[in-house]
Amino acid sequence: MQSDATRLLKNLFEQAVATADPMNCLAAHLPPPPEGRLIVIGAGKASARMAEAVERHYDQPLEGLVITRYGYGRPTQQIEIVEAAHPVPDQAGVDATRRILHLVDNLTPDDLVLALISGGGSSLLCAPRDGLSLKQKQQINKDLLASGAPISQMNVVRRHLSQVKGGKLAAACAPAQVLGLIISDVPGDDVAVIASGPTVPQPPSADSVSEILERWGIDPAAFAQLPADPDQDFEALKEKVSNKVVAAPSQSLAAAKTVAEQVGCDVLMLGDDLEGEARELGAAHAHKALEIAANRAATQKPLLILSGGECTVTRTGNGVGGPNAEYALAALIALNGNARITLLAADTDGVDGAAEVAGAFVLPDSLQRATDLGRAPQDYLQRNDAHHFFEALGDQFITGPTLTNVNDFRAILIE
Incomplete structure (x- = not known):
């Protein structure tokens, strides 16, 4: 799963956590x-x-x-x-x-x-x-x-x-x-x-x-x-x-922004205080990323979309999930395997909802790998089972206890 994109997003998360240590x-x-x-x-x-x-x-x-x-x-x-x-x-x-x-x-x-x-x-x-x-x-x-x-x-x-x-x-x-x-x-x-x-x-x-x-x-x-x-x-x-x-979350996102700019990314900040249903926010951010990618030449600098806040999940199913994993799963469905977009959604305390998992990555090939495994993302979303979905793909983001807590960290990289 490791790629230049995932390594960058992981490093930005770690910088956000270190700022709040x-x-x-x-x-x-x-x-x-x-x-x-x-x-x-x-x-x-x-x-x-x-x-x-x-x-x-x-x-x-x-x-x-x-x-x-x-x-x-x-x-x-x-x-x-x-x-x-x-x-x-x-x-x-x-x-x-x-x-x-x-x-x-x-x-x-x-x-x-x-x-x-x-x-x-x-x-x-x-x-x-x-x-x-x-x-x-x-x-x-x-x-x-x-x-x-x-x-x-x-x-x-x-x-x-x-x-x-x-x-x-x-x-x-x-x-x-x-x-x-x-x-x-x-x-x-x-x-x-x-x-x-x-x-x-x-x-x-x-x-x-x-x-x-x-x-x-x-x-x-x-x-x-x-x-x-x-x-x-x-x-x-x-x-x-x-x-x-x-x-505070704003300080951690600002630190991540600085690092991203230092390695040559443009950065779009959506805010450190976003709330709402996780699946709705994930889909909305994915559509925004798709719109930007469609109007941004591949020869331009990579663009990083950063946001924080605290999503919520209204549980209607009996799966194992959390707001960051559910955000990522809804985004994966909306992105539909776009080759230029990689995403990380994770809780800065290292625990997302009902699992000892910080969150999840969405890679350009995540949807295809899910299809190859016979995993229908919409079914997992319907039963609030995002962690099991990303576990099957090997796309979970596991940090262990970070010893701090400044809310959700969400980063979408458009290359």
Whole structure:
């Protein structure tokens, strides 16, 4: 499968990931040590790597605990790393979250809490509200993930279900100062949405939860007995809490663009915050690439189309897929074996949906190889089984844990 085109796209992905590696981006945002204790907490797919970067920076005793996805741990010395389930929470995440809440109890105004937050924190940092069981919360998460709802609306629901999301974790740290250091995995880099905003004080939004559930066809039964969110002095809390985005999708795409231009490509940026149904976006981008290729002479520079954001998949089948693989499969169908176009769609955290696979390549001969194998791409798309399709072709893109997470990376090369 390796070709000059696939090697270039792989290198661009790696540059995007390296730009968002906490070892490269976190130190510049770390504050001086406080007069009191320095407590490090956090959750997300990048949180263990962020903790590793914090330990490298400070030459003093540290204490803390962060929660990351199974397989994403790092060999830290002072900050404990706990692994838990993602994207559906489990008991390990619940137990570790309770330990974080105990850790930040009884702090003083001289203490500083560093909260290391990244994508995936919504499921990893899990403390169901009183009256809600873990089993109920797991089912609601599964329903949300299958519904096709955008992450911003999913996280409104998650905040209402939680004792730590929506600024409640920051409230638990009072009266200490809290600094949230955040790696963005959401379109628009809204810190209230990333990991459901555990360090972002915000008024409760229970009134809109029922509307979201109705819109996306989710059973509201689990919410019927839940009281309204407790009142908090959000304005007072804001004086003790600050948040910084230390890595964002736009920075990673910009780094990939620079590398592409250095090797002689023209670059068209479609945006770092694209959302929508994965198969629809994949088909639309493929048609755009075909239009450009038809009007671009082969003697011109190669053109690279870059985009990021977060696609969604409305599951109607029972296959194994993810938004990047489904985007790629829909694009493969639309490209119809165009000889000049190669594509890579992958999640920068190394996991796309329901498989330990970052995403997939679409090569000029992918469709023909699928035909030779008797694999009908439309059938796989219909049952949301994109990962099995690309596995059969050998066109999966497998990276393992990247230890960061700045959303989807999509690159289409026209030669």
